[in-house]
Amino acid sequence: MITRRLLTLAAVLTLPGLALTSGGATAQPLPRQSPINVTATALRADWPLTPLRIDYRSSEVSLAYVSRDGDCTTRGEEETEQATVEPGAGSVALSGVRYDLVQFHFHTPSEHRFAGLATPMELHLVHRDAAGHLLVIGVPLTVGGPSTVDTVLRTLASECGQPVPVGRIALNDLLPTQRASLRYDGSLTTSPFTEGVRWVLMREKHVEAATVARFQALFADGNARQPQPLNGRTIHIEPAGPISP
Numbered sequence: 001m002i003t004r005r006l007l008t009l010a011a012v013l014t015l016p017g018l019a020l021t022s023g024g025a026t027a028q029p030l031p032r033q034s035p036i037n038v039t040a041t042a043l044r045a046d047w048p049l050t051p052l053r054i055d056y057r058s059s060e061v062s063l064a065y066v067s068r069d070g071d072c073t074t075r076g077e078e079e080t081e082q083a084t085v086e087p088g089a090g091s092v093a094l095s096g097v098r099y100d101l102v103q104f105h106f107h108t109p110s111e112h113r114f115a116g117l118a119t120p121m122e123l124h125l126v127h128r129d130a131a132g133h134l135l136v137i138g139v140p141l142t143v144g145g146p147s148t149v150d151t152v153l154r155t156l157a158s159e160c161g162q163p164v165p166v167g168r169i170a171l172n173d174l175l176p177t178q179r180a181s182l183r184y185d186g187s188l189t190t191s192p193f194t195e196g197v198r199w200v201l202m203r204e205k206h207v208e209a210a211t212v213a214r215f216q217a218l219f220a221d222g223n224a225r226q227p228q229p230l231n232g233r234t235i236h237i238e239p240a241g242p243i244s245p
């Protein structure tokens with residue numbers, strides 16, 4: 001089963017049906033919820049997309065438990081470990097609009113699926129523009145060698161406890177080195193499930209097995225929303241991925 005789980009973005013991008021799906025799809029005024037299951041038939045190769053530019057620097061980071069129920073021992077599925085960054089330390093730009101990185105957090109198992117398959121965890125980097133619009137970068141996390149994600153999750157914050165100082169990290173190291181990505185319009189994956197969220201799904205990043213085990217021990221029942229219907233949405237492919245300065 002481990003090898004099946006590795007069938008993620010890279011595999012979907014090479015599925016044989018991909019070339020037949022470009023063009024032709026129309027948007028429908030139906031609910032646009034997240035997460036989704038990424039399937040080959042929903043992919044649309046209408047390149048080039050407007051480039052997404054990523055400007056991630058280094059930041060002091062602290063990790064806190066986000067409680068939804070106020071109960072210090074019950075793990076809710078909408079709760080998570082959330083990291084805050086220094087204002088202005090990370091931003092992305094799309095079509096001339098700047099979105100600042102406001103926080104990043106984690107889910108287990110992954111919320112997005114690729115050809116029906118989940119990864120053990122998923123990282124969400126949440127950005128907001130001056131008007132309050134959201135852009136979220138999703139990174140599937142698979143078990144492998146150590147990464148900066150392991151540094152962030154070395155000590156988990158307890159519910160109702162104090163935030164855990166992580167120290168200074170290079171935010172760019174939270175992203176995969178290969179930057180091919182998918183984009184679609186969706187929603188928050190927790191209440192109130194607000195739509196109009198721009199999603200960018202990247203290739204997987206490695207984390208150590210011990211990190212996954214530690215996180216899954218805290219969220220024994222998981223903290224991921226189930227995939228939602230696509231309702232005719234298309235998923236746009238950006239083979240070159242976002243641009244970093």
Ligand SMILES: [Zn+2]
Pocket residue numbers: 105106107124189
């Ligand atoms: Zn999330």
